[in-house]
Amino acid sequence: MADLTRVTGLKEKHRVRADLISKDRLKKYLEDQIRRELKPAGIRAEELSLKKLGLVPLDFDLARTTVELMTEQAAAFYDYRKKTLFLLEGTTTDTPEEQQTVLTHELAHALADQHFNLNKYLHKSKNDDSSIARMAVMEGQATWLMYEIQAEKIGQSLTTTPAIVDMMSRSADRKSDQYPVLNNTPLYMRASLLFPYMQGLRFQNAVQQKLGNQGFREVFSRPPANSQEILHPEKYLSQAAVDTISLPKIVSDTKFKDLNGGTLGEFDHAVLIEQYVGKTDADSLAPHWASGAFRLVESEKEPEKRTVLLYASKWDDLNHARSMFGAYRKVLAGKWKKMNITQETANMIAGEGDDGFFCTRLDGLRVTSIEGLRTFDEAMKSSEATSAELR
Numbered sequence: 001m002a003d004l005t006r007v008t009g010l011k012e013k014h015r016v017r018a019d020l021i022s023k024d025r026l027k028k029y030l031e032d033q034i035r036r037e038l039k040p041a042g043i044r045a046e047e048l049s050l051k052k053l054g055l056v057p058l059d060f061d062l063a064r065t066t067v068e069l070m071t072e073q074a075a076a077f078y079d080y081r082k083k084t085l086f087l088l089e090g091t092t093t094d095t096p097e098e099q100q101t102v103l104t105h106e107l108a109h110a111l112a113d114q115h116f117n118l119n120k121y122l123h124k125s126k127n128d129d130s131s132i133a134r135m136a137v138m139e140g141q142a143t144w145l146m147y148e149i150q151a152e153k154i155g156q157s158l159t160t161t162p163a164i165v166d167m168m169s170r171s172a173d174r175k176s177d178q179y180p181v182l183n184n185t186p187l188y189m190r191a192s193l194l195f196p197y198m199q200g201l202r203f204q205n206a207v208q209q210k211l212g213n214q215g216f217r218e219v220f221s222r223p224p225a226n227s228q229e230i231l232h233p234e235k236y237l238s239q240a241a242v243d244t245i246s247l248p249k250i251v252s253d254t255k256f257k258d259l260n261g262g263t264l265g266e267f268d269h270a271v272l273i274e275q276y277v278g279k280t281d282a283d284s285l286a287p288h289w290a291s292g293a294f295r296l297v298e299s300e301k302e303p304e305k306r307t308v309l310l311y312a313s314k315w316d317d318l319n320h321a322r323s324m325f326g327a328y329r330k331v332l333a334g335k336w337k338k339m340n341i342t343q344e345t346a347n348m349i350a351g352e353g354d355d356g357f358f359c360t361r362l363d364g365l366r367v368t369s370i371e372g373l374r375t376f377d378e379a380m381k382s383s384e385a386t387s388a389e390l391r
Contacts, residue, residue, distance in 0.1 A: 003149045004104070004111050008216045016110040021086040026074060030067045045260035049296050052309040052355075052371070053264075054335030055188040055272065065185055069193060072181045075102050078109035080118040085110055101146055108142035116220040125223075129265030132195060133224040140200015140230075141219065144208070147201070159209050169198045188271050195267060199230050206233035227267035228289060243291040247310045248368045248386040252378045254299050256308065261295035264313065268292070269324075276334040277327045285327060288320035289313065290365070306356065308372040314365050325362040328369065332360065342376055350379060359383035363390045 005012050021029065038046065047062035056062075076087045085106050112118060118138060125131040147168050148158050158164050182190055203224070207215035210233075229236035250256060270286035292313035299306040315321040329349055333339050341351040350359040356372040357379040368386055373379045 001107050001111070003152075004108055004145060007145060007148060007152075008111065009213045010111055010115050010216060012111060013114040016107060017082075017084045019084055019086055020089045022089045023071065026086075026088065027067060027071050030070050031063075034063050034066060045296065048307060049260045049294070050188065052296060052307060053272070053294065053311075054276065054331055055268075056186045060186065065181075065189060068181045069185060069189065072179050073193070075099075076106045078106045078113070080109065080113045080122075083110075083113065101150065104149055105142045105146040108145045109138065112138065112141065112220070115217075121220060121223070128262035129226045129268065130223070130263070132192065132265075132267060133227050133230050136196040136200035136203060136227070136230045137219045137223060138200075139196035140202075140204040141216065143197050143201045144204040158205050162205065165202060165205050169201065187275050191267070191271050195227070195230075199227075203230045203233050203236070207237070210237050226263065227265040228287075231266055232287065243314060245291040245293050245312050245314050245366070246389075247293055247295050247312050248370050248382060249389075250297070250308060250310070250370065250373070250378070251381040251385050252373065254306075254374065255301065256297035257300055259296045259298050259307065262293065264292035264294050264311075265289065269313065272331060273327050276331045281323075281327060285320060285323050288316045290316050306372060306374060308356070308370065311367075311369040311371070313367050315367070316365075318365065321365045321367060322362060324367050325360070328360060328367055332358070332369075332371075343380075348383070350376065350383070352376070361387055363387050366390065 001012055001016070004010075034043065043063050047056075047060065050056040050062065051058055051060065074088055076085065078085045087103075109118065122131070122134055122138065125134050144158060147164065151157055151161070151164055156164065182193065204215070204219070207219060211218055224230055224236045225242045229240075247261075266286050266289040269289050269292060270282045273285055274282035290313075294312075295310045297308050297310070299308075313324060315324055325347070332349075332353065336353040336355075339351065339353055341349060343350045347362040348359065349361075351357070353371060356374060357376045358369065358371040358373070359379040359382065360367070360369040360371075361383050363386075368383070370379055370382050370386075373382065
């Protein structure tokens with residue numbers, strides 16, 4: 001803690017409470033936390049959204065996988081609600097140096113919490129993409145401090161030796177091989193778990209290079225708006241304007257209620273494109289994201305509940321919008337077992353997928369998609385009405 005206060009300039013306001021926790025108790029703690037945060041309806045909506053977007057398979061269990069992942073990863077953690085640092089009982093595989101490194105990371109959370117209230121900080125996010133950005137601030141800063149204190153011991157600093165950041169990122173990727181649950185989980189879950197640490201580390205280093213110690217406070221007092229600002233810190237530092245987007249509307253006699261929705265950022269699109277098109281395409285296309293969103297709705301009175309996905313994204317120029325239109329066609333073909341195309345033009349594709357009728361369209365800089373309607377006519381009318389609004 002003395003090292004952390006010296007490096008950050010943030011004073012320790014009080015001693016950090018600590019406790020030991022067993023593996024079984026940790027699992028129960030995580031299960032209770034998920035139930036408290038999301039409730040059964042929230043877990044269902046979140047899981048169904050990931051499935052409809054094609055980010056996880058249809059047999060995926062979100063709650064169970066999340067608990068298994070966190071239980072496998074944890075050696076220690078800081079609970080910002082109980083203001084307590086928990087150490088896992090019986091951890092003997094790590095060396096004393098590795099244990100000290102883990103402790104430094106968790107104490108960094110405790111110190112940040114004393115100054116910025118992590119619970120409020122994380123829960124003030126406006127959407128899913130801003131949530132992962134704030135998580136990247138929290139985990140990235142703790143990771144940066146952990147490595148910076150290590151670097152100091154050999155007379156170096158991450159801000160003046162950026163190669164250390166790259167080396168630490170590669171080291172973390174190699175260590176992921178040690179975790180079977182992590183390696184066998186869908187790409188989106190793996191990426192979501194690692195993004196706050198590795199990309200957050202790079203983000204914090206860029207902020208430190210620009211702002212010095214003020215950077216520790218700046219990222220909490222002025223949080224990044226989205227994952228793109230984490231991936232491209234220059235956008236955060238220049239306070240670039242954040243674009244917004246409207247979603248398609250359903251033209252149907254059926255009444256629908258909202259289940260879930262939010263922003264789909266550069267991070268989400270990078271994972272989606274990598275999963276169904278390839279990493280090279282994801283790396284070249286995702287940075288040209290300008291805005292994105294989705295909504296999942298469910299029919300109220302049909303004999304069988306029907307869920308419909310509404311998707312929209314905006315890109316920084318016409319060429320990249322067209323590239324995303326082509327990429328999204330591959331997403332549709334990849335996430336469904338059947339994809340029967342009824343009508344296709346240079347800017348539109350429509351037909352039937354596993355869960356109903358769809359229409360995906362390119363309008364200027366925007367790509368929109370409506371998926372899961374009861375009839376082909378409903379899908380076409382809804383898409384045409386959305387296109388007319390844009391014009």
